[in-house]
Amino acid sequence: xxxxxxxxxxxxxxxxxxxxxxxxxxxxxxxxxxxxxxxxxxxxxxxxxxxxxxxxxxxxxxxxxxxxxxxxxxxxxxxxxxxxxxxxxxxxxxxxxxxxxxxxxxxxxxxxxxxxxxxxxxxxxxxxxxxxxxxxxxxxxxxxxxxxxxxxxxxxxxxxxxxxxxxxxxxxxxxxxxxxxxxxx
Numbered sequence: 411x412x413x414x415x416x417x418x419x420x421x422x423x424x425x426x427x428x429x430x431x432x433x434x435x436x437x438x439x440x441x442x443x444x445x446x447x448x449x450x451x452x453x454x455x456x457x458x459x460x461x462x463x464x465x466x467x468x469x470x471x472x473x474x475x476x477x478x479x480x481x482x483x484x485x486x487x488x489x490x491x492x493x494x495x496x497x498x499x500x501x502x503x504x505x506x507x508x509x510x511x512x513x514x515x516x517x518x519x520x521x522x523x524x525x526x527x528x529x530x531x532x533x534x535x536x537x538x539x540x541x542x543x544x545x546x547x548x549x550x551x552x553x554x555x556x557x558x559x560x561x562x563x564x565x566x567x568x569x570x571x572x573x574x575x576x577x578x579x580x581x582x583x584x585x586x587x588x589x590x591x592x593x594x595x
Contacts, residue, residue, distance in 0.1 A: 431480050438470035439492050439499065450494035455569035455595050457487040457502075458511040462569075462595060467492075481506035489569040491592055500592045502571060517565035520594040525559040528578055528585075538580030544572050568595030 441448055447469030454473045455462040461477045479486045485506040492499045522544070528536040535556025542549055547564040558578075566572055570593045578585045 431477050433475045433477060433481075433488065433505075434472065435475070435488070435490065435503075436470075436472045437490070439467070440469070441497075448492070448494045448497070450492055450497075453491045453493070453595065455489050455491070457489055457567065457569040458513050458515065459486075460515040460568060460595070479506070479511050483508050484511040485509070486511040487569075489571070489592055491569075491595075500571070513567065515567050515569075517567050518594070519563060519565045521561055521563050522574070522591065522594070523559070523561045524574070524576070524589070525557070527556050528553065528558055528580065529556055530582055536580040536582060538578060541577040541579075543575045543577075566593035568593050 435454055439448055439452070440446060449468045450466070451464055452467045452471040452473055453462060453464040454475050456475060456477050456479060459477060459479060461475055463473050463475055465471060465473050473490070475488065477486075483506070485504060485508065488503045488505065490501045490503070524542065528538060528540070530536055537554045539550055539552050540558045540560050542560050542562045544562060544564050545566065547562055549560060549562045551558070551560050553559075562574075571590055572593060573588050573590055575588045576586065578587075
């Protein structure tokens with residue numbers, strides 16, 4: 411399972427050309443708790459248009475996004491997504507002046523997978539049911555011995571940030587939590 415993690419992301423943004431806007435984003439990412447550099451794929455996407463690029467990084471990175479959006483005319487968002495061997499993280503930037511750029515991307519149907527452990531206040535595993543909700547989609551499944559896993563298919567805009575809500579129910583307890591996740595691209 412990929413674990414969500416916080417990473418430190420220092421970003422420097424440069425406009426490379428006025429006639430055909432390209433955006434150079436430089437930075438580095440570190441493991442949140444210990445500050446060690448991580449290796450993995452770094453992807454950037456313009457949320458409104460879907461223009462994207464990916465590079466491999468050993469901690470520091472540089473990614474160039476070519477875009478038909480001009481920051482002097484429109485506001486738009488860029489998401490930087492980091493994917494290491496067992497962790498993921500993201501950061502979102504909003505750039506520009508003027509009117510908000512219109513969304514020209516269509517949603518893409520993808521599967522999202524989550525897993526976890528359900529225990530009571532004494533640490534004993536629970537049996538029960540887990541449900542996940544995102545946008546207008548829902549899925550539920552039963553679990554035993556505390557370990558749960560659930561998958562949901564949803565049509566989401568690549569690069570947009572979505573809030574996945576979870577409801578965990580057992581005969582002893584009921585709980586709720588949520589996770590922000592980037593629409594896959």
